[in-house]
Structure formats: structure tokens, C-alpha cells
Amino acid sequence: MALKRSFVFDFDSTLTKVEALDVLAEITLIGNPKKEAIINEIIAITNQGIDGEISFTESLEKRIRLLNAKKTDLPLLIKELRQKVSRSIETNKAFFKDFSDDIYIISAGFKEFIVPIVAEYNIPSERVYANTFQFDENDVIIGFDTENPLSKHNGKIECLQNLNLTGEIQVIGDGYSDAVTKKAGVADTFFAYTENVQRAKTIENADHITPNLDEFLYLNNLPRNISYPKNRIKILLLENVHSDAFTKLTADGFTVETVSKSLSEEELIIKLKDVHVLGIRSKTQVTKKVIEAADKLMVVAAFCIGTKQINLDACQENGVVVFNAPYSNTRSVVELAIGEIIMLMRSVFQRSTEIHNGKWNKTAQGSREVRGKKLGIVGYGNIGKQLSVLAESLGMDVYYYDVEDTLALGNAKRITTLKELLNISDVITLHVDDNAANKNYIGAEEIAQMKDGVHLVNLSRGFVVNIDALVDGLKSGKIAGAAVDVYPEEPAKNGEFYTPLKGLPNVILTPHVGGSTEEAQKDIADFVPSKIMAYMNSGNTVDAVNFPNIRLPRQTNAHRFLHIHKNVSGVMAKINKVLAKYELNITGQYLSTDAKVGYVITDVNKIYDDEVITKLRKIEGTIKFRILY
Missing domain, CATH: 3.30.70.260 (ACT domain)
Structure with missing residues (x-):
């Protein structure tokens, strides 16, 4: 026969996200010019009482005097509290109904608002132990029943003693007054409930720290909303992923660690020992060796467009789902492309360098408008299409080449061969994918097919352009200017870097920042975590790079x-x-x-x-x- 267990819950900041008297203050002090100061004082007094710094009797007396509340305020309070039930309590409502005979509420709060809330969880008033208000003839709250042990210091200990419960007694709460029940010997186990607030003195005296009810139910092997508590699912975010990703994932209950840099293969293997989800950007290499060593890994999330840094086959073979952000930084890349096209055709970079060096060279030579010029887009995907629309709005004639038969936007014209596109374009922008077949896609032969004085922009992949051929084209004057954001080999971290393009005139070099805007990183930090959560919470794999797509x-x-x-x-x-x-x-x-x-x-x-x-x-x-x- 299973050992009988009694579950004793606190109310404020445990069953609800808030302290009820703090919420009541918000209601009763509307219009009071000193509202903010009074509420802050009430909160401070609340915390002093919870942490045992002043007696609970004193804490209650002080707060009630400041509240100036009436009986008619209580329905409004109850309405507010119904909206502020702790999330994991709400999602595990079935537990309270199925085990209601074993559940007790012991709180230093007040029955007048606790009973209506917990009634919805099938907990009857006779198993709610709390204070009661006292009212004057005008129904103003003037005090409380001072004979009630819960109005006094360590009242929960006396209340539990009086209940004389048998079997194992488990106390779940957020305050020191809950923790002392274990120290006093009236509770067998104390769970520090930290979903809403973390108090050092409470945590120090806990048998278990439970960031949500799922963890409590898991530890007790009780029926629960999810099989494995989210706080036990560990997520590692590398390379300065936008802080919004951390916020979003932790708010959903996951345990998230952030590291500002990329990690080597060996460092990653060690770090991933207990990790379920890995979030990276472009520098971290997720190799087959890494995947095979990460037994618990379920997801690799690329907070960028490309996934070349991830061994997709190894992930698939080991049941690891890969997500990326194929659209979130499109606008940022397109805007940089537009800006660089204009700067190249106006020779802005040359003029800027000259004036930085103290040379005044006011000239129109080599400076042209983009209006009426032919833009050749190689790769008509998301970025290519949006660039097409913006360039056309500037008055450019847009042509594109793509291996796929894609529909033109606006007045753009599809060209059937790369050679023809290169022949006619004044400006060429590259937006091809990271397929290995695209290595040296633009080399000496392709450069020879371009117009004399062409401008070239590469914001796609570093290996797409043969750098030596590009240098030769620039030095010979075949190419009048180039803008390069990506390179065949890029360093794993910030520091020294060399490219043969360094020092060439009318060449704009940037360190792979095409998608690195605050807006893009924020969008990515919204999109990718939503995919992680959809898979971890529901099993959905829609938009996975390497997995069959399922949504249920x-x-x-x-x-x-x-x-x-x-x-x-x-x-x-x-x-x-x-x-x-x-x-x-x-x-x-x-x-x-x-x-x-x-x-x-x-x-x-x-x-x-x-x-x-x-x-x-x-x-x-x-x-x-x-x-x-």
C-alpha cells in the first residue's frame, strides 16, 4: 500500500503569481497621489514579514492600515487574482482535482479571497487555513482575527501541528515561514517554489527547489501536464545570440545558458554533455563528432540563414532536428546591398579614404547615378527578390538569373544563362546558397564575360567568388569596384584578419555583417525560439531543415x-x-x-x-x- 501523502500549499506567490494584498493596494489606492510610495511601502513590509525580519502580526497590521480597503473591493481583487494564477498551477489543474482530498492550503493571506480561487481547483473551504478580515460598521477592513495562529509569527507551524496529519507531509511555498515548517519537524519535506519569486532564505532551507509545479509533480512521480519538466531541459546559446532569445526561452520555463563566443569541437563536446538544445550563429562548427558525443541533444538551432556549419546528415542520423532563420534578416542584407551599390557607383569609399588622408578631390569622374543602370541579380530567392523590388524603385533595370524557374516580381526580367546576365549588367549582386557546387562560381572566366567597369557585390557565401580572380579583375580595371562581406575562410572570433582584397581602391570590405542589424537579430531571436518551443512542447517540426515536417x-x-x-x-x-x-x-x-x-x-x-x-x-x-x- 502506498504511503499516504499530504500536500500543503502556500497561496500568495505560489498558487498565484502575486501577493494578494499588493494587488488589493493597486485597487484601493486608485487616484491617491501617494499611491506609488504607499504600494512600495506595502511591498517592503510584505517582504519583511515573509523573510521573518518582522513578526507576521506586525506585518499584517501595518499593511491593513495602509490599504484603507473595503469589503466591496474584494470582488475586484478576486477577479484580478483569477487572472494571476501561476502558469504551471493552471496547466496542472487536473492534479488539484484528482488529489484534492490530500491538498491543504495554509496561508497567511485571507480566506475571503483564497477560498473563491481554490474552489475552482476542487479544494473546499474546510481545507483552506488562512486569516480572516475584520470589518467596521461601514465594511471597511480594520483588522483581522488576532486569535488565528496564522496571524502570528511561525503560525504555519502551529497550524500544521493542530491538523495532526498522518503520513508524509510535503510543504510547497515561496517564503521563510513555509521553510521553517521542516526545521520545526512538522513537515517531512519542503519544496521552495520559485516560479514567481526567489528568496535566498527560503532556497537555503529547501529540500528541493521547484521552479514550477511540473518539477514538484515529477519529483513525486505524480500525473502532470508534461512528462519532463521544462526546467530540466537545458538550452545552450552561443555567439552572442540576441538577449530576446534568452528571455523568450526562459519565460517558457527552459533552463538557458549563454556563452558570448563560439566553441571549438572539443570544448563543444564537453559543454553539450547535458544539453538538449544548442543555439549557434555562423562560427560554431557542429561536426559529426560533436553530434555523436551529445547523447541528450534534440535540437540544433542556427540563429542565422546558413546551416553549412552544421553536419545536417549526422544530425538527421542521430535524431537531432535542425532549425534556422531563412527570412528574418532578409531586409537587412538587402538594405546593405542597396547601400553598397550606391556607394560603389558614386566612388564614395575612395573619396572618403582620400579625405581621411587629408586629400581634397572634388570630382565627378567615376561617380554615376544608379538610375537607369542594369542590375544583374544572381540567385532570385528571398533576398534576390526583395532586392529586385527596392532596386526597381530606385529606377534600376533589374535582370536576374536563377537555376530554378522562379516568377519575376515587378518589371524584373529573367535571363536564361549566367553568361548573358554577366554580359549586360552594370552591377552584379550575388545571392546564391551554400551548396558546395557553387564553389568558385564566379572565377576568371565569368569575370571575363562581364562588362568593362562593372561593379560586383557579394553578400552570399565566401567560397562563391575566386578571390585571386577578383583581385586580378580589380587591378586590371575590368571590375571598377567591389563590395565583399563574406570570405572563403573566416576567423572564429574577432581579431586580426587578412584578405588579398585589403588596400585595393573602391573595394568595400565588411566582416560578414550583412544580416547583423539590431532589427534582424531581434527578429531571429523571435523566430528561432518559436521553432524550438514548437518542437520541444508539441513535437512540431515545421520549417526544420533536415527533418520531415509535421504539425499536430x-x-x-x-x-x-x-x-x-x-x-x-x-x-x-x-x-x-x-x-x-x-x-x-x-x-x-x-x-x-x-x-x-x-x-x-x-x-x-x-x-x-x-x-x-x-x-x-x-x-x-x-x-x-x-x-x-
């Missing part, structure tokens, strides 16, 4: 199994055979495959035997298996 809505009252396997015949049949053997009813199922892997999401609506999981993991061809919720 989240189910309620169901369990979701995620099964990644080699793309061999019969796996789905074997999965369903296991589920049928254990009489699990499938409420939703979807399989998608590509050349190498298959990915199955299965929802079942019955409590399952752990042996089912063992059997599913052992199906031949299984790469990774995960229970989502």
Missing part, C-alpha cells in the same frame, strides 16, 4: 509519443502492434518520412504501462523516442 495540435487528456526511426519498412506497423497489445487507443497519429528517417507522432488517451515505453524504444530502427506529455 496539442491534445488534452492524451499522451503524446514521438518516435524517430530509420526510414525502413514496417516501423509504423510495429509501433501500432505494441500499442494494440497494451490496449492503448490512438486518438491521433501522423507519419512523415524523407530519404533517411521517419518521424511518427502518436497520441493515446489512456494511462500506459511503463513497459509500453520500453517496447517502443526497442523497435528495430529506432533512433530516438520521447514522451512529450
Whole structure:
């Protein structure tokens, strides 16, 4: 027979995100010119009482005097508190209903607002132990029942003693008054609840730190909304990924660590030992060796467009999903391209260098408008298309070449061969992908096919242009000017760098910053985390670079199994055979495959035997298996 357990919850800052009397102050002090100062004083008094710096009786007395509240304010307070229930409490509402006989609320708050809130969680008023207000003849709150032990210092200890509960007693709260119940011997285990507030004295005296109710339920092996608490899912973000990504992922409950630089292969292997999600930009190399050593890794997220730095095949073979940000910095790259086209054609860089060196050279020679000039775009993808529209608005005649049969935007004209495009263009911009076949795509032969005095812009990939051929073209005057943002070899960190293009006139060199604007990085920090969360929270792989794309809505009252396997015949049949053997009813199922892997999401609506999981993991061809919720 299982040991009886009683779960004793605090209310303020545990079941709710806030301290109720602080919220009541916001209501009662509307229009008061000293509102902000009074609220700050109430908050300070609240914290002093919670941390045991003053007696709770004193804390309550001081706050009630400052509140000047009435009975008619309480319905408004209750309405506000209903909107401020802690997120993981709300998502695990079923726990409170299923185990309501074992749940107690012991709070230094007040029954008048606690009872209506917890009633929605199937907790009756007789299992709520809290203070009660006293009102005068005008229904103004003037005090509280001073005979109630919860109005006094260490009142929770006395309250628990009076309850005389049997079996294991677990206390869950955010304050020192909750922690002392364990020290006093009236509780067997104390869980410091830190979802809403972290108090040093509380954490110091905790048996367990629980950043959410999922963690508490996981530690107790109790039914919960998700199988594995998000705080146990570790995310590592490298290379100064925008801080919004950290904010968004931590707000969703994940544990996130940031490192400002890229890591070497060996450093990465050590760092990824307990990491589930890796976020990088362009410098970190995620090799096959790294992937095979990272047993817990589920996702690699590139906070940039390119994924050449990631071994996609190794990720796929090991069940690691890869996401990137293919659109988020498009505008930034396009704006730089437009700016560089204008600067090159106006010889701005040369004139600027001259005047920096003290030379005044006011001349129109080699300075031309872009209006009416022919722009040749090589690669008509997202960036090429948007560049096409903006360049046309400047009055340029736009031509493009792409290996795919893509639809022209505006008045742009598709050219069927690269040679023809090179022949007619005054300015050529390169926007091709990182396919290895594009190495030296522009070399001596292609440069020879260009117009004399052409301008070349490369914001795509460093290996696309043969640098020696480009240098020769610039020195001979065949190419009048060039702007280069990417290089065949780029350093892993900021510092010294050399390129043969250094020092050449009318050559604009930038350190791979085409997409590096605050706006682009912010957009990427919004887009990529949303993909990470969709996969970790729901199993959705839409927009994955290396995986079959699946999207299924989240189910309620169901369990979701995620099964990644080699793309061999019969796996789905074997999965369903296991589920049928254990009489699990499938409420939703979807399989998608590509050349190498298959990915199955299965929802079942019955409590399952752990042996089912063992059997599913052992199906031949299984790469990774995960229970989502």
C-alpha cells in the first residue's frame, strides 16, 4: 500500500503569481497621489514579514492600515487574482482535482479571497487555513482575527501541528515561514517554489527547489501536464545570440545558458554533455563528432540563414532536428546591398579614404547615378527578390538569373544563362546558397564575360567568388569596384584578419555583417525560439531543415509519443502492434518520412504501462523516442 501523502500549499506567490494584498493596494489606492510610495511601502513590509525580519502580526497590521480597503473591493481583487494564477498551477489543474482530498492550503493571506480561487481547483473551504478580515460598521477592513495562529509569527507551524496529519507531509511555498515548517519537524519535506519569486532564505532551507509545479509533480512521480519538466531541459546559446532569445526561452520555463563566443569541437563536446538544445550563429562548427558525443541533444538551432556549419546528415542520423532563420534578416542584407551599390557607383569609399588622408578631390569622374543602370541579380530567392523590388524603385533595370524557374516580381526580367546576365549588367549582386557546387562560381572566366567597369557585390557565401580572380579583375580595371562581406575562410572570433582584397581602391570590405542589424537579430531571436518551443512542447517540426515536417495540435487528456526511426519498412506497423497489445487507443497519429528517417507522432488517451515505453524504444530502427506529455 502506498504511503499516504499530504500536500500543503502556500497561496500568495505560489498558487498565484502575486501577493494578494499588493494587488488589493493597486485597487484601493486608485487616484491617491501617494499611491506609488504607499504600494512600495506595502511591498517592503510584505517582504519583511515573509523573510521573518518582522513578526507576521506586525506585518499584517501595518499593511491593513495602509490599504484603507473595503469589503466591496474584494470582488475586484478576486477577479484580478483569477487572472494571476501561476502558469504551471493552471496547466496542472487536473492534479488539484484528482488529489484534492490530500491538498491543504495554509496561508497567511485571507480566506475571503483564497477560498473563491481554490474552489475552482476542487479544494473546499474546510481545507483552506488562512486569516480572516475584520470589518467596521461601514465594511471597511480594520483588522483581522488576532486569535488565528496564522496571524502570528511561525503560525504555519502551529497550524500544521493542530491538523495532526498522518503520513508524509510535503510543504510547497515561496517564503521563510513555509521553510521553517521542516526545521520545526512538522513537515517531512519542503519544496521552495520559485516560479514567481526567489528568496535566498527560503532556497537555503529547501529540500528541493521547484521552479514550477511540473518539477514538484515529477519529483513525486505524480500525473502532470508534461512528462519532463521544462526546467530540466537545458538550452545552450552561443555567439552572442540576441538577449530576446534568452528571455523568450526562459519565460517558457527552459533552463538557458549563454556563452558570448563560439566553441571549438572539443570544448563543444564537453559543454553539450547535458544539453538538449544548442543555439549557434555562423562560427560554431557542429561536426559529426560533436553530434555523436551529445547523447541528450534534440535540437540544433542556427540563429542565422546558413546551416553549412552544421553536419545536417549526422544530425538527421542521430535524431537531432535542425532549425534556422531563412527570412528574418532578409531586409537587412538587402538594405546593405542597396547601400553598397550606391556607394560603389558614386566612388564614395575612395573619396572618403582620400579625405581621411587629408586629400581634397572634388570630382565627378567615376561617380554615376544608379538610375537607369542594369542590375544583374544572381540567385532570385528571398533576398534576390526583395532586392529586385527596392532596386526597381530606385529606377534600376533589374535582370536576374536563377537555376530554378522562379516568377519575376515587378518589371524584373529573367535571363536564361549566367553568361548573358554577366554580359549586360552594370552591377552584379550575388545571392546564391551554400551548396558546395557553387564553389568558385564566379572565377576568371565569368569575370571575363562581364562588362568593362562593372561593379560586383557579394553578400552570399565566401567560397562563391575566386578571390585571386577578383583581385586580378580589380587591378586590371575590368571590375571598377567591389563590395565583399563574406570570405572563403573566416576567423572564429574577432581579431586580426587578412584578405588579398585589403588596400585595393573602391573595394568595400565588411566582416560578414550583412544580416547583423539590431532589427534582424531581434527578429531571429523571435523566430528561432518559436521553432524550438514548437518542437520541444508539441513535437512540431515545421520549417526544420533536415527533418520531415509535421504539425499536430496539442491534445488534452492524451499522451503524446514521438518516435524517430530509420526510414525502413514496417516501423509504423510495429509501433501500432505494441500499442494494440497494451490496449492503448490512438486518438491521433501522423507519419512523415524523407530519404533517411521517419518521424511518427502518436497520441493515446489512456494511462500506459511503463513497459509500453520500453517496447517502443526497442523497435528495430529506432533512433530516438520521447514522451512529450
